[in-house]
Structure formats: C-alpha cells, structure tokens
Amino acid sequence: MRTSTSPRLPHSEHAEESARLLWNAVSTSDEHAAAELVLRMLDDGADPESVLLDVIARVQGRVGEEWAANRISVAQEHAATAINERVVAAVSVHPAARTAVTRGRITVACVDGEWHGLPARLLAEVLKLRGWRVDHLGAQVPTPHLIVHLHNTRADAVALSSSIATRLPTAHAAITACQAVGVPVLVGGAAFGPEGRYAEPLGADAWAPDARAAADLLAEEPLARPETDHQQSDDLPHLADQEFTVVSRSSASLVRHVLTALEDAFPSMRAYSDLQRERTAEDLAHIVEFLATALYLDDEALFTRFIAWTAQVLVARGVPASSLPPALDLLARELMDFPRASRILRSGTHTLTTAHSTAAGNTA
Template identity: 45%
Template sequence: MTAVLDRTLDGAYPDYLRCLDDADETGAIDIAVALLDYGVPADRVLLDLVAPAQAQVGEWWARNEWSVAQEHAATHVSERVVAAVAATVRPRPSRERIVVACLDGEWHALPARLVAEVLRLDGWDVTFLGASVPSPHLVSYLHRHDPRAVLLACALPMRLPHAFRAIEACRRTDVPVLVGGRAFGADGRWARKLGVAWAADARAASAVLATPAFDVPHGASFLDDAEYAGLVAARVELIDLALDRLDLARYSPPQVDATVADLGYIVDSLTAAVYVDDATLFGEFVSWMRTVLASRKVPLQTVGSTFDVMAGRLRDFPRARAYLRGAAPRLAA
C-alpha cells in the first residue's frame, strides 16, 4: 500500500506512476480515493492523473523500456482505479442516455472508458459497451435503446476506412454519431475528412453532446476510389513481395510473425492515407514505427528496402507511391 504524501495531483502523480510500475493496485486506488477525499474533482483525477499516466505507460512500451506484460499490468491497475472512482462518486443521471463503444477490432478500451466515466460525472446516462464491438451488434443495440448519441472510439488511423463504415451503419439508425481517439488526428482532421463530428477529449465531448443537432452529415472528402480499392486488393501481394526480399531463414518463428504483422501495418496505414488523401497520416505512422523498431534494434534499412519494393509494385498508384517516397526520409531522421 502506498500512502499519499501530497494532496495535489502534481504531487501524487509520481507516486501513482510508481504504483503502475509495481503493479500496486491497492496503492493506486488509495491515491485516487484519497485525492477525492481531499476535494479533488473526480473528473480531474481521471483526466489529469490516470490518463497522462497511461499515456506515459504507452511511451515506455514504445521505447522498449517496458514489456507488453508490464504494460498490461499497468493498464489493469488503471482500469481498477477508474472503477474505484466510479464506485466512490455516483451521481444520478440528469441527462439523456449516451452509448460509448470501441470499434470492432479496437482493443484500447481504457481511453473510451475514461470518456464514459467523465460523461457520467457530467450527468449523462452512460452505457459503456467496451472494446471491439462488432458493428451489427452495435447497430442492433442502438435500434433497441435509441440513445441520444453514440460515441465511437478508435486509436489507430489505419482503421479509418473501417471506422467510416461503422459510422454510416450507426447513422442509418438515426442515432447521432460522435467520434474520438488518436485515429482521427490530434486536431480531428480525419474526422472532418469523413464528415463526422469529433471531440478532442471527454470535456469537449460533453459540450458537443449538449449541442442540438451536432451530427449533421456533410460531404466527406475522402477518396474511396480506384487507387484505394486497388491497394486493398494488393495487400497480400505487397506483404509477400516484401517478405521475399528478407532472409527469413535467420528469423525465429516469433520474429517472422512480428515481421508479417509489421508489414501489414505498413500496408494498412498506406491504404488509410490514400483513403483520406493525406500523406501526413502515413508520415506520422512511419515516425512512430521508427521509434518502436529502433528501440528494439530492428535495422531501419530493412524498412527502407520494404518501401522501395512496395513503391516498385505501385507504379500505377501515384498517391501511394508518393507517400512511400515522401516518408522514407523519416526513417533516417
């Protein structure tokens, strides 16, 4: 158990990080509940303690300073802290029902859970459906309960084409849609491309939800065109071409599996960039990938050769080819 030595969020933050490092669930809950007892608002405990600490955990994983097991343990502790705060502060709903869900295949549920709890604290009657909700099941749920709105969370920009299909499916139920998460860009640029309302954080989401008719669909400016369709069709071929250039005999089975997954992420991110017609999507992915791979001592020239192979195959795909060429210098940044 970890004692709270400071009654402020800034003072408690280092102790909270140590609890995550130690997987000290009891200590982390003690810190959060004590802050509530000291008068710190619950939404600040969630957004200014739990959320930034979890972001730091993600940075430690990306830099290979933490293992996947450590990240999972820390995430579990944070989830328990959120549950403890929710159990301690229990306002009665005074506003309409809101459904919060993660898109199918989206397993990063904690950010969406934080949004759901802050909305609940703000008086909304919130139903949180959790991670990876299949679109048909979500649509069925919306038909049955007819909420004020549905909030869709997505963390990975590579899943934007899938996100748009889910958005359109939800809209056909006549339930307004609001989206959030890193997938839509730090400034919501890709939400605007898809013609859907976006909120930067939980507080902004509550303000948007209080706005009448906030989800007025406007013309989406993404390019669901022949180049995008061709990339989808060529996905397996592009991965196989890249694999053929690697000396897989030197790889262990787990390394082969990881390599195939990484190549899939490259192709999917490139495809999503073409979908929204924005090179920055792929460029930001490459910068992130460089950090992850370099911290794991993966030779970045291997990634560069992969880009060359794919660009050679994509001679008739002008945007995809340009995005690959434009992102290559980021590998050496």
Template identity: 65%
Template structure:
C-alpha cells in the same frame, strides 16, 4: 476556536503515487492512491482525467521509449481500469438528468481506456450512459442503437488503420438517425478525419467531449454512402491494396531476404515480428490512400523509425521495404507518390541523425 480550512493536496501528488504503483505492478497501491485522493477531496473528474488519464498517457510514452515492455504496458492499463472501477464504486453518481449517450470503440479497437474514462466523466455530469467497451462490431452497435434510441454515439478510436471501419460505422449510425461524436488519436490531432467522415462533432479529450455534449448534436439529415465523403476512392486503389495485403507482405519479405541475407537466419519469432511489421506498413499505406492524406503514412514511417531506434534496432529494413512495396504498386499513382514522400522524409531523418552523430 477558529474554523480550519481543508487544503486539497495537489493532483500531481496522486498522479505520481499512481504512476509509482502502476510501474511496480502494484494494483492495491494504485487503487489506494486514487481512493486516498478521493477522500482528500479531489474532484472525481480530476482523478479520472488528471490522475488516471495522465498516468495512462505516461504509460504509452514509456512503452514507446522502450522503458516498459508490452506485458508491463498491458498490466498498467489493467490496473488503471481497476482504479476507475474502484472510484466508480465509492462515488455516488448523480441521477441522470441529461440525455442518453452510447460510448463505444470502433470495431477492431482494443484500446478501451479512453472510452471508459469518457463514459465515467459523462456519468459524473448527469448523462445516462451505455458503455459498450472495446471491439464493438458495427452491426451489433447499430442493433443497440435501434433498441435504445440514444441521443448520440461517442465513438472512440486510437488505431489509425481502423479509420475505414470508423467511417463505415459513422455512416451506419447516421443512417439509423443517431448523431456521432468522434474522438481518439485515430481521428487526427485536429479531428481532420472526423470532419472528413461527416461526424456531427469531434473532441480532443473527455472534458471537451462532455462540454460539447451538454448541447444536443444536430441530427443527421439523410443517409449517404462513404464514397460521398471520399470521391478519390473511385480509383479503387484502396480496395486493391487492402485485398492484396497478404501477397504484398510476402513479396516484400522475399525481396528483403534477397537484400538482407542475414534475415534467412532469423528465428521463428523474428520472422513473425518482421512479417507483422511489414503488414503494418501495408495497412497504414492503405489507410492513407483511403483518406487521401499522405502525412498519415509518412508520420507512421517516422514513428516506426523512432520506435526502432529506442529499441536499438537499426531501421535499415525500412527504406528497402518502401522501395519493394513501391515496385509492387507501380501502377497505383497515389500509393507510389505516398511511398516516395515517406521515403524522402525517412532519408532526411537518417541524414540528420548521422550529422548529429
């Protein structure tokens, strides 16, 4: 009797099964699809990154396209986290033979799933892992490093407005003598902000991070202050904008009510959402001023316009919001230049849509 060869089903099949379960909010089916893939012989790392990770990216795309609500997006993320836990429960991880890595999110960062996926991949590859999760205050992270003495910190950030905090965290880790690998969307698609902030390494995804950590990261040579990396911060624009956030939002809101009288009839919830949107504009401008990168702010404004369009909400409030903020910051040359650049890009986007229509 001839031997039989087990054919491992395509990973895409299990990604589709997981997506269907996640979209339906069915945790049992979601976990079952991942465990079925494991029993079928699919590599655990592929299940983590090419099934669960791929589905999580799709969740973000569907939310941006207004095909998932915020509640559905949160539920989907929770289900994917449970699927990771179920896989970790059934798989026998190797005994740690490599170094010790602390995996942590930046303070203020609630998107923990990318860090969780990295932690599990590193465990699969034989590292000893301290996974600290989301929203880790800098002082607590540093205290942990002093207590455990890891070989490196893998710092995850998805929200660009947390970049100044990430910079301070990287500097603090290095002052403690621990090298830092940065990753996540916040650091830019090419890792530009990780390099700007002096991180020892950057990786675009979990596989690349695990590959890079296979070799020891260089130890920090000496402690330095964040302004050493960003000499333009000496002009104090970032500090003044950050400290004036509430006043700037209030001034923008009052100005918008004058320009768009219908806003006076908004419901309490609409008032709240509008104020939050204006606060995001100020936060992203402050972050762009911090990094000295105007494209960060322009990209956010264009992304916001796309999100509003997907939700059938006119982006009419965006141009006057930028004008009003520019008037408030007229004595801040770098900030006003960024506002003009974003306004011009937004005008081009709107003009292009009108031509297509």
C-alpha cells in the same frame, strides 16, 4: 449524491504528484496501492473527474510512452493498463462519483477492431459525472450490434472512440450507419489525427480532443439529429480508383513478396531467427495496413507519421531503422502501377532519409 456541475480542477502540482505516485504503483503492478491512492484522494475531497483525467489518464499516457521507448515490455504495458482500468472502476463506484441523471442518453463505444478501451471508458465515466445516462459498450463493437443497440435505446448521440488509424475505414462505416438511423456521432481518439483532421472527411457530426472537451461540447448544445433520408455525399471521390481496395485485399501477398525480396535488399536479414522473421512480417503487415488507410483518406501525412514513429520504436528496440527504406522501395516496386500508393511510399522514404540525415548531422 453530487450534482452535475462543472468539475473543480486540482492544482497542477497536486495532480502531478498524485500521477507520480500512481505511476509508481502501476509500474510495479501494485494494484492495491493504486486503488488505495485514488480512493484516498476521493475520500479527501478530490473531484472524481479530475482524478480520472488529471491523474489516471495522465498515467495511462505515460504507459504508452514507456512502451514505445522500450522501457517496459508488452506484458508490463498490458498489466499497467489492466490496473488503470480497475482503478477507474473503483472511482466509478465511490460515493463521490454518484451523480443524478439530469441530461439525455449517450452510447459510448469503440469502433470494431479497436481494442484500446480505456479512453472510451474514461469518457463514459466523465459523462456520467456530468449527468448523462450512459451506455458504455466497451472495445471492439461490431457496427451491426451498435445499430441494434441504438434502435433499442433511442440514444441522443453516439460517442465513438478509436486510437488506431487503421480502424478509420471501419469508423467511417459506423458513423454512416449511426446517422442512417438518425443518431448524431461525436468522435475522438488519436486515430482521427492532429486536431481531429479526419473527423470531417469521415462525416462525423463533431470531434473532441479529449474526454473533458467532449463533455463540455455536449453540455453546450445537443448534437442535431441527422436526417435519415438524406443522401450521403461522396466525400472521398478518390476511392473510385480502387487503389485502397486492391491494396487492402492483397495485403497478405504483398507482405509475402516483400519479405522474400527483403533478404536480398537487406542481407543481414538472412541471419534472422524465426522469431525475428515473424516480427518483420508483422511490421510489414502494419506498413501495408497504414498505406491502405492513407489511400482511403488520400492523406500521405497519415503514412509518414506512422513511418517516423515506427522508426523510433525500432531504434528503441535495437533494430536499425535502415531496414525500412528498402522495405518501402520493394513495396513501391510491387505497386508501381498505382500512382497514389507510389506517391505515399515515396513520401515515407523521404521522411526516413530526412530524419536519418538530420540525426547524422546532429551527431557529427
């Protein structure tokens, strides 16, 4: 049984080559080859944490990149992720990963509605390797169930993971609920923005950019337990204008009205098949959902980053990004009485037109 000392890092060339081999197995749905590769690495003395983070996590990052670039399908992305999850499970039961519990107890969970469970699973396994007793609750954990678990286990901390920014309002509620029962909260995941910019406004006790940094942070100093009778300050005073509430509650009608008007603003839509119209409606629903989240945080950059990413994904799939500005304009027309929403939508349109002008200049 290994002790929970700091892990040894592999040579970058070795990790890169191992990640390349794992990608070859994962991308061809060869689960046996993937498992044999990582188990052989462990048998040969590779550190389990390095296998998890420098190889498997790296490959999972590439899975997302390949999907966004339309080089693999949704089905292939799901299959690759499922194989990576099973490979992580194989690492977790290897003799090299057996570690004595020398620290406290931590609950690791994804916020409700967050189905990207692999980042949380990787963190849970790394914390186990570092000597923590870990309760890994998985993806999409309803906050009431999380709180019941905390009451039953008296965890020293909660690590909440979220990859999708639209889950941040739910994350805020979960953070507040955990602290209300005296448990500090560490957050992580892409949802919390560059450098974890949304962690502090949402009241998290700490943020870490990745599993290794999270484990290091928790090893340095225990998170202080919040005072359960402390009155939460109003960190998001802009919510008083009710724009977030109105937009989030009227999402379905907004999508319906914009989809109908979009046929006139973007005539080529009239030739869309039923499937294309359905996907357009889904895209509009995502736009409204990200707009609502940007309103929740009063951060237009959250929306513009999403819009720029959406444009790239559409272009990779052969859909002209020129369909987005008319959609944003129509949405702004529906929300003309909402100043913050209008400002955020204008920023989104400006981001798209600037990117288009830059791209046109580069090809001139």
